[in-house]
Amino acid sequence: MCRLGSNWTIQGYTILNVSQEETEYMCMWLLASWYHLNHLGRFLHRCKVYNYSTSQDTVKYLLISTADITSTGNITTLLYDDTLSAESETNERRPQTSRDLTVVTAYWDLGSFKKGEKQTFTKSTYLSWASTFQYLINPIVVYTDSTEFRDLMFSLRAKGNLTNQTKIFLVSKRKFWPFRILNQIQSVYRQPGYPAHHPNTVNAEYSAAQHSKYVAVADSAQRNIFNTSFFAWLDVGYFRDIVGTRKNFKLELPPNFNPNSVAFNRVFNSSMTMDPYRIFRQNVVWVGGGLFICSGKVGIEFEKLYQRAVLYFLRQNLMNTDQQVLYAMYSDEGQKVIRPNIGLQIYIPKVNYGNQWFYLGYLCLIKVTE
Incomplete structure (x- = not known):
């Protein structure tokens, strides 16, 4: 047993x-x-x-x-593995070190856009958040179409003496398939009565940027520039709350990590019986997309699965961000049609944890003493 x-x-x-x-x-x-x-x-x-x-x-x-x-x-x-609540957590780490985990991120210049009902995100917002990468000692791969962001990342990594742990690709957005389906995404958003959740169901480029995370990780895994076994997607602004800390840190695999799955952070205990129509149109979240972790092999295969799910939901005249795609594809109804061949490992914040969106990242974060 x-x-x-x-x-x-x-x-x-x-x-x-x-x-x-x-x-x-x-x-x-x-x-x-x-x-x-x-x-x-x-x-x-x-x-x-x-x-x-x-x-x-x-x-x-x-x-x-x-x-x-x-x-x-x-x-x-x-x-999916829903066992890893904080109540059962230990401080146990797998033997791999931060040198065996490549961190992947991207910044696509979308200009300024409305975030929710009260906020506006600009390029300056992301440039400010990016300062944490000066202190992240893992090897990193960066994708961007912005020379300003590229130059900033080079500068930050040089200040942290991390140039040899850095690879930056200046590339057109259209090299990534999500940015080649902008018309299909926007046609969904233009449907009469389709709910406007800024920017998720309003800005097709924002939606594509979220989908492109999985392309970036797969591409990084295929290249495997730093010869690591594992890869973590990390949003540029994920560690926004420690921008002013200025202390070196690293990311390691979370406790009890399963290398055959993709690790995500549960944000809301959403019902898997909810149908995709409601998930997409009501902007419902189950797991957060700001950070996920997988082996290189799984990352490559998961991107294929994820693309298949995106294209399927587009044919159903549904779209939103990656968080709704993930929820819908692993929902009861979604699994019947998508039939995912890769499981998700879900890490659950303890009750009253604080900002549950960032739980997994801080679970993996290790401070580095000078």
Whole structure:
């Protein structure tokens, strides 16, 4: 029997246990051996939450969507790991160091745009936030179409004596496929009655910039300039709250990281039964897209999966940012049509953590003493 914090791997897929007490979704407990699992057949549909108690653990297992288990035990719909709440966290780190994790970021010059109802983001906003990269000692890969941003990043990394840990690509946005589908995105936003959530469902370039994260990570993984096993996407403004700190830091893999999945930060405990129509049009969030972590191999494959999902939802006349795409593709309904072949590892902030949007980043952040 798997205990809390461990995984089953079957036919190349990972079954991951869950500690959420409030989950309403399809769950099962795996008391069976591999032999028993071979004989389960196709009858696992809407299951309740089952507990298996040992002297040490009470274990729960989550299936996001209808299980499709064949007579040979092949699971064709993926589960996501929702076990890593702060309550079960330890300070354990995997043996890889910050030198084995390439950080990828990008800045695309979109000009000024409205953010939410009260804020306006400008180029100066991002230039200010970028100052934290002077102190991030991981190797980094940067994509931008702005010579001003390129020059700033070169300067910041030089001040931090990190030039040899830096690669910057000055490139046209249109080299990335999300910026080649701007007309399709904008046609969705122009539909009569399509809700205006600034800039998510108003500015097609902003939407494309969010989708391009996965292209950047895949491209970095294919190039693997710094010969690392793992890659982290990091928004330019992710560590905006420590801009004035001016202390060196590094990012390492989070506790219990599963290299076969993509690690994300849960922001809201959103229901997986919500349909994609509502997710996109109501601007609903499940995981945050400001930081995600994966192995190079997984990052390359995940970008293909992500592109397939974006194009599918566009055909349904739905679009928003990557956060809505991720939620929709792993929702009950989304999994039936997208059939994702890569799972997500979800890190859950503790109750009253603070700003839950940035939980995973600070979980991975290690201060570096001089």
